[in-house]
Amino acid sequence: MTRSTKERLLEAGLGMLLQHGYNDLGIQALLEKTQxxxxxxxxxxxxxxxxxxQVIDRYMVDVHKGLDLSLGNSSLPPLDRVRRFFELSRDKYRDEGYLGCLLGGVGQELSGVSEVFRRKIETCFNAIAERVAECLEEARQRGDLPPDRDPRKLAxxxxxxxxxxxLRSRLRGAPDPLDAMLDFYFSAAAR
Amino acid sequence: MTRSTKERLLEAGLGMLLQHGYNDLGIQALLEKTQxxxxxxxxxxxxxxxxxxQVIDRYMVDVHKGLDLSLGNSSLPPLDRVRRFFELSRDKYRDEGYLGCLLGGVGQELSGVSEVFRRKIETCFNAIAERVAECLEEARQRGDLPPDRDPRKLAxxxxxxxxxxxLRSRLRGAPDPLDAMLDFYFSAAAR
DNA sequence: TGAAGAATAGACCGGTCGGTCTGCACGGAG
DNA sequence: CTCCGTGCAGACCGACCGGTCTATTCTTCA
Structure with a gap:
């Protein structure tokens, strides 16, 4: 039971934070929802x-799991692995009703007001980009990416x-902007 | 004096909304700041x-002014005009201390909770994209853009x-992500 | 079995929130 | 001059916010 209550709170918090953002998320409401x-x-x-x-930490655990799953799939060429990760994310967004990314949401809302959150979110983005960069570097070495591209910048x-x-897909409640972006990026980066 | 008070409120509101977001912006604080x-x-x-x-409306007035200024400059090739607009925006962000874009901020914070704001922000984005698209269409007709590209999607x-x-530039307090994005986009779109 | 600490439980708190209400100052129209 | 609408002014309101406090229950292990 120890973990269960805390876990329940974090889990519900994830969903509520995604939908309501930080300031509009009431402790009260969270407590009622989770009894x-x-x-x-x-x-x-x-x-x-x-x-x-802590909700963000929990979110990042899932993100890293997704990264493990996609980037670790060595049966795919590295560029496809990267794309796979974002397609997985897109599918997750769909399942959640296109509420976008928690990091983006919280980052936008709080970075102007809280140094703690600003740093936290920036660190999370860096962590993701770093792992993507590793995979892009592999692609570069294989010749799938022009040799003069900096994988870290690209990531x-x-x-x-x-x-x-x-954000746009959140505003529209649809995945189109996500797909359009991926199409553009990968056709442009690879050439 | 009639307008002045309302104008003062909207102006201060613009800055405060940008920094604090909607929910963390207290009426009280706004009133104190503007006496x-x-x-x-x-x-x-x-x-x-x-x-x-209304703050958003006021923000959009400035945006359209910026669009007039950049896209209307017919001494520049259309693609450069578009880039000019975003560079202007970047400079504005700098002057404000890299707080990013009001539409992005409010959109992220409220779109999960308020249909009114969701629609409002989406409408604003569409308006901007529409004007950009016109300019891109001009570029396409001149042959500066591959003829099979859809200017609206591109915009x-x-x-x-x-x-x-x-958002990233806001998290970092620096313009680098903005410049990197523009470089990538325009070199990829044009070729 | 019993002591101790973790976890649950919810009444309660001061402060602040967005919003209302009443009254006053002012200026143009009759 | 009065009248009336517009704008200024701020005391006031109930609701709700995040957070505290004390008490009780459960779990574990000596």
């Missing part, structure tokens, strides 16, 4: 901020554009 | 939501990626 008394919440988390940061670019497309 | 009593605020705006929507793509880069 948890307030005492439990503040037993497991020292504050709302602490809670949100950050991809992540950034992805976040923009994710 | 305005509460009665005046609710005389001019029927609610906080109404206020924010939306550009706007989307820009928003992602704007």
């Amino acid at each position: 948890t008394p307030k005492g439990s919440f503040y037993h497991h988390f020292k504050s709302k901020e602490d809670f949100a940061l 950050n670019l991809l992540v950034d554009c992805w976040e923009g497309a994710a | 305005t009593p509460k009665g005046s605020f609710y005389h001019h705006f029927k609610s906080k939501e109404d206020f924010a929507l 939306n793509l550009l706007v989307d990626c820009w928003e992602g880069a704007a």
